[in-house]
Amino acid sequence: MTTATALLYGLGGALLAGMALYRLVTAADWLRRIVAVNVLAVGVASILIATAYRGPAAPADPVPHAFVLTGIVVLVSTSAVALALIRLLHARDENHHDSR
Amino acid sequence: MNAAWLAFDALLLAGILGVAWAAMAPGDAFRAIVMFMVMGLLVALAWVRLRAPDVALAEAAVGSGVTGALFLRTWHALPREAGRASEATAARPAAPRRLRLAAFGLAATLTGLLVAALASLDGTAPGLGDAVAARLAQSGVSNPVTAVLLNFRAYDTLLEVVVLLAAVVVVWSLDARPAPRPVPARGPIFLGFARLALPVTVLAAGYLLWLGAFAPGGAFQAGALLAAVGIVLLLGGLYRPGSGDRRRARLAFGLGLAGFAGAGALTLGLEGAMLRYPPAAAKTWILAIEAVLTLSIAATLAGLFLGERSAPARTGGERP
Numbered sequence: 442m443t444t445a446t447a448l449l450y451g452l453g454g455a456l457l458a459g460m461a462l463y464r465l466v467t468a469a470d471w472l473r474r475i476v477a478v479n480v481l482a483v484g485v486a487s488i489l490i491a492t493a494y495r496g497p498a499a500p501a502d503p504v505p506h507a508f509v510l511t512g513i514v515v516l517v518s519t520s521a522v523a524l525a526l527i528r529l530l531h532a533r534d535e536n537h538h539d540s541r
Numbered sequence: 542m543n544a545a546w547l548a549f550d551a552l553l554l555a556g557i558l559g560v561a562w563a564a565m566a567p568g569d570a571f572r573a574i575v576m577f578m579v580m581g582l583l584v585a586l587a588w589v590r591l592r593a594p595d596v597a598l599a600e601a602a603v604g605s606g607v608t609g610a611l612f613l614r615t616w617h618a619l620p621r622e623a624g625r626a627s628e629a630t631a632a633r634p635a636a637p638r639r640l641r642l643a644a645f646g647l648a649a650t651l652t653g654l655l656v657a658a659l660a661s662l663d664g665t666a667p668g669l670g671d672a673v674a675a676r677l678a679q680s681g682v683s684n685p686v687t688a689v690l691l692n693f694r695a696y697d698t699l700l701e702v703v704v705l706l707a708a709v710v711v712v713w714s715l716d717a718r719p720a721p722r723p724v725p726a727r728g729p730i731f732l733g734f735a736r737l738a739l740p741v742t743v744l745a746a747g748y749l750l751w752l753g754a755f756a757p758g759g760a761f762q763a764g765a766l767l768a769a770v771g772i773v774l775l776l777g778g779l780y781r782p783g784s785g786d787r788r789r790a791r792l793a794f795g796l797g798l799a800g801f802a803g804a805g806a807l808t809l810g811l812e813g814a815m816l817r818y819p820p821a822a823a824k825t826w827i828l829a830i831e832a833v834l835t836l837s838i839a840a841t842l843a844g845l846f847l848g849e850r851s852a853p854a855r856t857g858g859e860r861p
Binding site for chain 1: 546547550551554557558561562564565566567570573574577580581584587588590591592593595596599600603604607608611612614615616618619620636640641643644645647648649651652655656659662668669670673674685686688689690694697698701704705707708709711712715716761842845848
């Protein structure tokens with residue numbers, strides 16, 4: 442870690458990942474857990490981007506940036522499928538409730 | 542000057558951590574979603590500070606905007622009491638004390654290990670920045686992130702498009718049931734805003750696509766903007782889907798992968814290696830692939846948001 446800026450945001454990413462992991466395990470509702478997965482990914486991405494930083498004068502390493510860009514798109518795909526599953530589960534519960 | 546920037550960074554980071562916790566803490570689900578979207582925007586700001594403007598744009602547009610819209614749509618589709626009170630959407634009752642302690646231990650260990658790993662970096666590792674810079678002139682574009690995404694590591698991006706296509710296929714398969722509640726009508730303010738903002742957004746998306754070759758921007762950022770245009774058009778009823786639109790939408794979902802894979806096959810024939818572009822025309826190849834990707838990504842992201850059932854809502858009859 443060369444600069445204080447990168448170190449600061451790297452530590453922030455580590456804290457975000459830790460917080461998100463805790464809530465991912467303990468959250469009671471499904472929506473909140475998918476929010477936690479998203480925050481976890483943002484934490485990991487923050488660490489990657491912090492390590493790519495080379496100071497205010499030099500250009501940053503573009504390869505971790507490309508990784509994170511790919512990660513963002515994979516994450517939105519994952520979230521969309523998980524949310525569709527939640528809608529399906531709720532619809533199931535309602536149908537089950539109606540038939541009783 | 543440096544101290545002022547450091548204070549700004551510390552303040553921004555405190556804001557990110559606070560808003561992230563608010564997004565995940567128990568309580569109102571709607572508030573949590575809004576907090577999550579705010580966190581995405583603050584994180585984008587932090588990444589601009591770390592000289593990652595391409596990623597910051599994608600985080601603001603896709604990570605915060607599109608994902609937030611997906612969350613809100615699910616919140617709207619859930620039964621009222623489930624969306625309001627968090628415990629009603631419970632997969633199981635609130636976690637017992639022992640589980641919470643174990644989770645805290647796990648999370649603290651992860652954070653501790655990450656901090657130790659960060660502290661052990663001494664900043665002497667060169668990374669791949671120099672390797673990219675050395676070959677940037679041959680890549681056809683001058684934005685190093687676009688060069689990595691569409692040239693040096695184009696295969697990764699091809700597979701990323703596969704993931705996106707798989708997601709929309711799954712979502713459209715799962716959502717094949719009638720809407721539980723109709724979407725509320727939009728007022729004149731929404732429609733007025735839409736008429737002003739939509740043409741500008743389409744222009745901005747085209748500009749971002751073109752810009753991606755030599756400045757922050759690119760297919761994914763432009764696609765997310767276009768997807769937002771599509772969502773606003775359909776939600777506002779400014780465009781009524783006809784009976785053929787579902788087929789057209791499916792074609793658009795597959796277009797990106799078909800175009801990219803087709804380019805891969807063509808380059809295999811022309812240059813002897815998949816996605817190795819002819820050196821003189823590399824920029825043309827990259828921009829052509831990105832243009833097709835932008836349209837397909839826009840359709841896919843909008844399709845992920847709207848689901849299959851929103852298409853036949855006005856024409857009816859096709860599905861039970």
